[in-house]
Amino acid sequence: VKASPVHASPAKASRAKASRVKARTALLGVGLVVVLAVIAVFPLVVTNTLDTQFAVLTLMFVAAVAGWNLFSGYSGYISLGHAVFFGVGAYTVALLTEHWHLNGGQIFELIPLGAVMAAVFSVPVGLVALRVRRHTFVVVTIAVFFIFQLMAYNFGFTGSSNGISTPFFSWSPTTYNNPFYYAAFVLAVAAVLLGWAIRGSRFGLQLLAIRDDEDRARGLGVRTWRVKLTAFVISATVVGAVGGLWFIFIGQVLPETAFDPNLDLSIALMAFLGGFGTIAGPVIGALILEPLQQYVKLQFTNGYIGQIFLGLLFLLVILFLPRGIVPTVSERVTSLRARWQRRGQPPPGAGAPAVARPQAAGAPEASTETSTETSTGSVR
Amino acid sequence: MGRGLYEAITDGILGGGVYALMAVGLTLIFGVLDIINIAQGILVVLAAYLSYVLSVHLHLDLFLGLLITSPAMFIIGITIYWAFIRPLRGRERTSMSLLASYAVAIIIEGSLYLIFGSNVVNLHAWYVTSAVKVFGFYLPYIYLFGFALAVALVAALYLTLYRTQFGRSVRATMQDRTAARLIGIDVNRVAAITFGIGVAVTAAGGMVFGATGGGFNPNTGYDLISRLLAIIILGGLGSIGGAMIAAIFMITLEGVVDWFWSPSWSVVVFYAALVLVLAFRPSGLLGRKAARAQ
16 A cells, blocks of 8 residues: 555545544534523523423433433443432432521532432442442342332432422412523533533543453553443433422422433433434434323323333334444434545546555444444443 | 241342342343343232232133233243344443343333322232241232242243253353354254243242232332342352242241341341451352353
8 A cells, every 4th residue: 555656545535534523523613602692592482381381391312311421321331220329319319408497599509419319329339339330230230220219209308209399489370480591501501511522532532442342451551440430420410400400490300200210211212313422423312202102191181102212213213223423423424425526536446556556445434433433422 | 036036037048039030130130131120020010910900800810811921921022132232232231231121121110100000909809818837927828829939930940941952051051151152053043942941940039929029119120120139149140059048048037137127128138247247258159250241
């Protein structure tokens, strides 16, 4: 491949590629700004309280799924027990609100405490659950989930099966949802940024290495246990904060709604639909599924039909889109672009072997691009 | 002390037999297919409802009804395997199959709610209501019959696994899927039949559970699956003997805590025992040491 005729071509190609990458980054930046702006003005334009209520829940799910993903998606350890941290966050905020007799906007200040409490609880849970490998991990998280739900039912201070309610906010009903909306927005942006920062860091690479081959990662010097536990705690913190906000929004916490097995399943489904372990995947999954779920819930007053619908949807995603939207689409785009590039070049055998050579050099170039694409956008 | 404790222990051992049967099905599926069938709990409930329908509408004896419900559950198991588990490919296969079976579980749960509602249902027969006196307390016959049935079925499973050609191919597949394929075992067929058998045992399990427990409704599936998962992990995933021992141990422990302390805490103790065991022995009581993680 070191033949001289090729010499000029790769340099040109790499320059072209650099400018393409710059253009793509600019486009991505503009797109992000537009999306954020749209989300920011949404409640000012759409004033129907039902719509804004859907939007608040959707943004909460964006935050929760992004939080879940930065542990489960990156490390490959699927947790079906994150509702524990959601519930701990919700109960922490609820109990403190009740204890300090807070009302009004002050309650929002308790959300960080909910997050901290979730982090505190996640340490012992992680210490036990992360001793085992993947299959068992899923099951242990489910078991821990049931322990917590039962404790919420059994302890007196959690209000048992009556739960705890918030004091009523005397805000204007038309803009009632807005404070929640912006709080959820902040959480969602923070969670996604956190996921993005971790993804690009050394820590994130260690997590991905664990996902690919844990024994080899350890052989290469990754302190797998510590890395996994750290990610687990960070992830629990995010979900705990969402739980706290959720309590203030819904106004009531009950053992079966704070520790809800369907929450775990919804979160996992959204992450899988969007693209497990990607940055944009959880956001897309939550943006598609949560409004859909709310809509179905509204259409069928019988909750069981909604549940059957969720299950069917899950099966469809697993069977037909197992890798999720983001990886599938980005791969499709890359292959299209590669085909388009190939068409732009002279067809093979159109001239002397010297002309055919750049073609041969072009193929690896396309494939390196594929790999950078997948390492920034998605991981398989 | 005394009578209450005896009663708790007897209940635990006899009830544990049924859990052992259901857990063996679950751990067998894990051993061969490397997947955890989250739907096992709700399938037990489904089987119990099938028995209920047969006994209420066709006035069929509960034990006779098993001749219909067992093949039905076997077919349901094979269908689930062919439709949702077999098509899964790729690296996340095991995690995906777990989620797929979870999805199947919530679909079945939702359907059962639609059909039967959330009322708690009990199975009835003469041996459920009349009792025999043991150690000074009354024990309904169904506990004894159910335990006998569970022991017979576990023994039959054991014999099938260790004394037949099919059992040999199942064990070979459990040990090394690739090598099993190389020596000419139709691994897909073995997997499908194993899944079917693993689900078919829920017919007997569901019937006995429905007749001995405090009744059931579609929500009972969660309770069952969480206990079964705890049992098979405690016993060591894929270990049939471990599942049997763990089932008896856990259910007896629960019964004793129930009597000694309070029913609302016995379940917490149950899971706490699991967490404690895992903290010291991550591979369970009789589990093989975990091979390379994939």
